[in-house]
Amino acid sequence: MPLLVTDYSWTQTDSVVYISVPLKGCKAEKVDILSTDEYLKVHFSPHLFEAFLFEPVDDVRSTAKVGNGVAVISLPKKTNKIWEHLMITTYDKVIQKKIREKAVLKYQEKLSLESVSKAEKQHAEKKYALETMMKLEKEERDSIQKMKETEREKTTSELAAWQLRQKEEAQLEHQSQRDSQNKVKVMTDKQDNGCLDQTATSEAKSKKKQADLPAPRLAASIKVTFTPRVFSTALRESRVPEEEEWLKKQAEARYAVNADVKELKDLKGNEKNPDWLKDKGDKCFVTGDYLGAVHAYNLAIRLNRKIPALYSNRAACQLKLRNLHKAIEDSSQALDLLTPPVAANAAARVRAHVRRGSAFCQLQLYAEGLQDYQAALKIDPHNEVLQADTQRIRDIIQGTPFY
Structure with a gap:
């Protein structure tokens, strides 16, 4: 039986x-406060303070400050007037029980509405983040395509200018040959008919000179190709050994088959495909069927134990089912598979750290949870939600009063 605070x-x-x-x-974190328009309860085991209020209050604007060994509750009145007493003077247990049950029902409805509102807000934030990411990726692809087109046009124009110069040089050289031939012909006509030998010698020299001239240069085209890249970063900026190791692990994960697959010989069609099973689990999670998703x-993990997304997604289901130790185990397994750390698996590593950190915090192991949130924040330092959650965990560890 609780001890009443007087x-x-x-x-x-x-x-x-x-x-x-x-x-x-x-301690502040062990104080439970419930407040409605007619009822107030402050419970900190084994003590209990309970007040059946004299007049209705505005529970939406009510606040509570806990710290320094005292809980201070502010209750805005619905009607501006001075109360004669804090509580009603009746001691009828039936009336008190009805007020208490009504307050609990109202508080549960409030929590349910807050949960629905929070879920809708998270869904909207995820949708906005996904749309933003898709927009940024599209802009990046368009920028790369524009750069390629610019380089292609530049190369084509340079090639066309080079071909034009070659053509002009060939025409000038041909014109020079024609002028030289005309000069030789004029000089030959002016010479005396008795100088036939000299004329013949000049013509022979002219023919030899023409024979020694090089042929006009031939036109050609230059083919430009671009080196294919799996990762979006330039080759000179890439961490080649880590990227190759990650691609190797991904290939192994796609083709790895577990030894116990022989026991799954009764599976049919898509049931033997880990990717199909993963999509099925994701759909179950979205609809709230967490056991079906698990x-x-x-089954997908039994077929292939090297896909990190299976462990990370199962950890999310375990969090929903309050299987916190299993959530920590699955998140750790996902992080072990997400090595080496490269840009391609950065988002997956952030999710795994947050899920493991959340499980630690729900087990009141705040120091371990803080380490995971800090690791996630190091990967994505501009994430405002991560920053706020990390600061909230620090406040809990330091015993900062909360509202």
């Missing part, structure tokens, strides 16, 4: 009631 104190103004409840050495991931 040494509380309260003050009021026309619009607000302030209640101070001593915590008797209890079964699909289990």
